Amino acid sequence: MPGTPRVKAPQMAIRRLSMYYRTLAVLREQGVASVSSEHLSTLTGSTAAQVRRDLAYFGSFGRRGVGYDVESLQSHMRGILGIGEGWPMALVGVGNLGSALLAYDGFPRQGFRIVEAFDSDPRRVGTVIRDVVVKPMDQVRETVRERRIAMALLAVPAKAAQAVTEQLIDAGVRCLLNFAPISLKVPSHVYLASVDLSIEVEYLSYLLRESRAEDSASNDIRTDVTTMMPL
Amino acid sequence: MPGTPRVKAPQMAIRRLSMYYRTLAVLREQGVASVSSEHLSTLTGSTAAQVRRDLAYFGSFGRRGVGYDVESLQSHMRGILGIGEGWPMALVGVGNLGSALLAYDGFPRQGFRIVEAFDSDPRRVGTVIRDVVVKPMDQVRETVRERRIAMALLAVPAKAAQAVTEQLIDAGVRCLLNFAPISLKVPSHVYLASVDLSIEVEYLSYLLRESRAEDSASNDIRTDVTTMMPL
DNA sequence: TAGATTGTTAATCGATTAACAATC
DNA sequence: TAGATTGTTAATCGATTAACAATC
Numbered sequence: 001m002p003g004t005p006r007v008k009a010p011q012m013a014i015r016r017l018s019m020y021y022r023t024l025a026v027l028r029e030q031g032v033a034s035v036s037s038e039h040l041s042t043l044t045g046s047t048a049a050q051v052r053r054d055l056a057y058f059g060s061f062g063r064r065g066v067g068y069d070v071e072s073l074q075s076h077m078r079g080i081l082g083i084g085e086g087w088p089m090a091l092v093g094v095g096n097l098g099s100a101l102l103a104y105d106g107f108p109r110q111g112f113r114i115v116e117a118f119d120s121d122p123r124r125v126g127t128v129i130r131d132v133v134v135k136p137m138d139q140v141r142e143t144v145r146e147r148r149i150a151m152a153l154l155a156v157p158a159k160a161a162q163a164v165t166e167q168l169i170d171a172g173v174r175c176l177l178n179f180a181p182i183s184l185k186v187p188s189h190v191y192l193a194s195v196d197l198s199i200e201v202e203y204l205s206y207l208l209r210e211s212r213a214e215d216s217a218s219n220d221i222r223t224d225v226t227t228m229m230p231l
Numbered sequence: 232m233p234g235t236p237r238v239k240a241p242q243m244a245i246r247r248l249s250m251y252y253r254t255l256a257v258l259r260e261q262g263v264a265s266v267s268s269e270h271l272s273t274l275t276g277s278t279a280a281q282v283r284r285d286l287a288y289f290g291s292f293g294r295r296g297v298g299y300d301v302e303s304l305q306s307h308m309r310g311i312l313g314i315g316e317g318w319p320m321a322l323v324g325v326g327n328l329g330s331a332l333l334a335y336d337g338f339p340r341q342g343f344r345i346v347e348a349f350d351s352d353p354r355r356v357g358t359v360i361r362d363v364v365v366k367p368m369d370q371v372r373e374t375v376r377e378r379r380i381a382m383a384l385l386a387v388p389a390k391a392a393q394a395v396t397e398q399l400i401d402a403g404v405r406c407l408l409n410f411a412p413i414s415l416k417v418p419s420h421v422y423l424a425s426v427d428l429s430i431e432v433e434y435l436s437y438l439l440r441e442s443r444a445e446d447s448a449s450n451d452i453r454t455d456v457t458t459m460m461p462l
Numbered sequence: 463t464a465g466a467t468t469g470t471t472a473a474t475c476g477a478t479t480a481a482c483a484a485t486c
Numbered sequence: 487t488a489g490a491t492t493g494t495t496a497a498t499c500g501a502t503t504a505a506c507a508a509t510c
Binding site for chain 1 (some may be wrong): 275437
């Protein structure tokens with residue numbers, strides 16, 4: 001059964017695939033024709049073993065003793081990740097973040113396009129951002145169904161997120177990228193990824209405190225000594 | 232040595248701590264005084280065993296047979312994560328995304344505040360967004376040092392990201408939250424977290440393709456049968 | 463005391479790393 | 487052929503889950 005992975009690839013391996021893809025695109029622009037797992041690993045901050053292991057989940061794309069053809073490997077990654085298929089996406093919530101997502105050029109560059117936007121605020125409904133007309137929430141169902149939109153971006157307040165999620169799923173959305181700081185419940189046939197800014201910042205804050213706690217732990221010893229010295 | 236974890240907590244455990252904290256805040260608003268690991272796990276989409284294991288990395292905060300005091304546990308989480316300490320943050324890159332980050336109220340609500348913003352575009356320099364005056368890049372060093380800013384948000388184009396990163400680190404920044412779609416290289420004393428929208432969307436795209444491939448794999452059988460039928 | 467629920471230890475699971483035979 | 491580098495298997499590492507003794 002070609003195309004079917006023997007063993008399921010770890011989530012992190014898929015994410016690294018995106019990194020490889022991106023790096024291969026840069027190499028290609030630079031006119032580099034061939035790359036080794038070693039080279040690719042230094043460029044992506046991975047290891048050579050991991051690059052080979054990650055790729056092996058999906059097939060064998062290189063030549064022993066030679067390396068990988070940049071163009072061919074890139075197009076394999078492209079195919080696996082579904083890049084450039086022009087997936088239409090819906091955006092719900094056109095506040096500050098939502099507007100920024102509409103304007104984000106990273107999506108169209110990878111072949112993902114926000115083709116519909118919705119908001120519950122009547123003042124926003126009807127406004128046009130980047131050629132997209134903001135529609136009211138009660139048109140979610142019809143529009144998503146009609147345009148067969150499978151992916152949606154959720155940029156609404158935490159309190160509204162679960163209800164909107166259910167609306168979207170009911171309309172046929174299969175993939176959700178959630179920006180609201182809340183853990184959404186979705187049925188098992190729906191895929192969910194989350195971008196949670198608070199979690200990221202708090203994680204950094206934790207690391208910072210921890211490193212300072214370590215510093216002061218070793219400082220304690222010095223402090224102990226210092227207390228024996230006259231001020 | 233109190234406060235020092237016996238075993239290092241996994242990165243994911245820290246991130247889940249943020250979720251617990253957030254959920255505890257909601258429970259407290261609702262006037263709930265006590266919570267069990269079981270209850271907390273259903274609210275956060277975790278498991279009871281995981282909640283207890285995660286907390287155990289940092290101490291023992293509950294009472295056997297009773298559960299956890301919501302207020303006390305929340306304040307422990309707050310302390311561990313460094314929430315509410317009023318960390319001042321710098322933002323570099325005041326485009327669409329950067330502006331949205333400046334306006335994002337989730338940061339101040341957790342006690343993280345963007346107090347300085349920088350941009351290389353002279354047209355943006357001098358503009359005021361949410362009481363923050365956008366400064367030119369050549370003031371990064373002085374400003375970050377003077378205000379002892381340890382955390383920075385990076386919302387610049389991928390091509391500029393590495394250079395800006397080095398500028399920030401040179402100025403004394405210890406934590407970076409990167410929004411540019413590139414893998415940054417940082418020295419080991421600097422902490423880095425990344426929000427990469429392309430990776431998230433491509434991950435969802437992969438899952439969607441994979442699920443459809445599985446469908447069509449079973450469809451193949453049906454299709455084989457169908458080809459034997461007259462059109 | 464009996465029931466509940468934690469904190470912790472041991473078992474399981476999964477992902478990463480290392481090693482190397484295959485082969486260009 | 488000798489050198490290089492892949493693809494794959496085995497070893498290691500780390501995180502999650504399950505079980506249960508401690509104890510409220």
